[in-house]
Amino acid sequence: MRAGSDEDTIRRVLTESRVWAVVGLGDNPTRPAYSVARFLQSRGKRIVPVHPSAATVHGEQGYASLADIPFEVDVADVFRRSADAGEIADQALARPDITTVWFQLGVVDPEAAERVRGTGRTMVMDRCPAIEWPRLLG
Secondary structure (H helix, E strand, C coil), X not given: CCCCCCHHHHHHHHHHXXXXXXXXXXXXXXXXXXXXXXXXXXXXXXXXXXXXXXXXXXXXXXXXXXXXXXXXXXXXXXXXXXXXXXXXXXXXXXXXXXXXXXXXXXXXXXXXXXXXXXXXXXXXCCCCHHHHHHHHHC
């Protein structure tokens, strides 16, 4: 088993979550966050771009930080370097509505993962929903 999470947990997050804050999603179509956000939209998820530019992406208003989002979010999906991931996880933990922190492929911070799990929230690490969805849900 990879560092991420067990398959039942990932399947539950993919099927039960509704609103995904995509941290690192700007308006650059060459970045992986751009295509993964589009994939999530195609599966019925509302995506929320979180990027310092606060750009509107895929028709959704962007916000400069997780704290700036004025409505409930289920998942914080982190497209940032591993060195920055812990800070983003802590920002997600400051919001009681965010029940899952998801670190994308290549984003690994075991200490941040333990902090998230220590609060009773779900942590998925070093995985991509655009890969896991077809693998687990068809």
